[in-house]
Amino acid sequence: EDQVTQSPEALRLQEGESSSLNCSYTVSGLRGLFWYRQDPGKGPEFLFTLYSAGEEKEKERLKATLTKKESFLHITAPKPEDSATYLCAAHSGGAQKLVFGQGTRLTINP
C-alpha cells in the first residue's frame, strides 16, 4: 500500500534555529515528490517538486532533498513568518495518484 509519513508531527523552534522536516515514502513507481506549505484557513501552496534521488531544490530559507526512501525539508535560520504546516506528497505511478502525508506543524518563536 502506498504510504507517506511525516515527522515530527509538530516542531517548535526559536528564530534562527535551523532544523529539518522528514518525509518517508513507500509508493510504487515514484513519479514525483511534492512539498507544500499550508497556512491556517488556507489551501496548500506549492513549494517544490523533486523527481529523482539526489535532486535538491532551494527557495529562500528552504531546501528540499530526495533519497530513494525519504525527502527532507531543511529550513535555515527560520523567521516567524515561516510558521505553517508543511505537507509532502508522493505521486504514485502505480496508482496514478498523489498520496499526502499528515503534515508537520512548524512554529518559529521570535
Add this chain to the structure above:
Amino acid sequence: NAGVTQTPKFQVLKTGQSMTLQCAQDMNHNSMYWYRQDPGMGLRLIYYSASEGTTDKGEVPNGYNVSRLNKREFSLRLESAAPSQTSVYFCASSGQARTEPQHFGDGTRLSIL
C-alpha cells in the same frame, strides 16, 4: 491571479440536506481534483477529472458525486449529508502531465449537524 476559486467558504447543513460545492480555475488546466482534509488524516482524494468530460473515483468517493461542467469548473455534490462528511474540502487543478504540481483553492469548511 485568481487561480482556483471555491464557493462557498463556509457552510452549515443539517443531516439529510443536499448541497453543491463549486470550484473554478483560470489556469487552463486539464485536470481537477476534490479532496477532504480531516485532523490526523491528511488530504484524501474524493474524485478527480483528468480532462473535460471524464471523472474517476478517488480514495473516499462514497456519498459524493461530481460534475465536470466544462474545462474551468468542477463541482462536488453531497446528495444526503451525514455528520461524517463534516470536513474541509479542497479543490485543486493541474496541467497536462500527471506529475505537474496541483494548485489548491482555499477550501470550503462544511459542518453537518
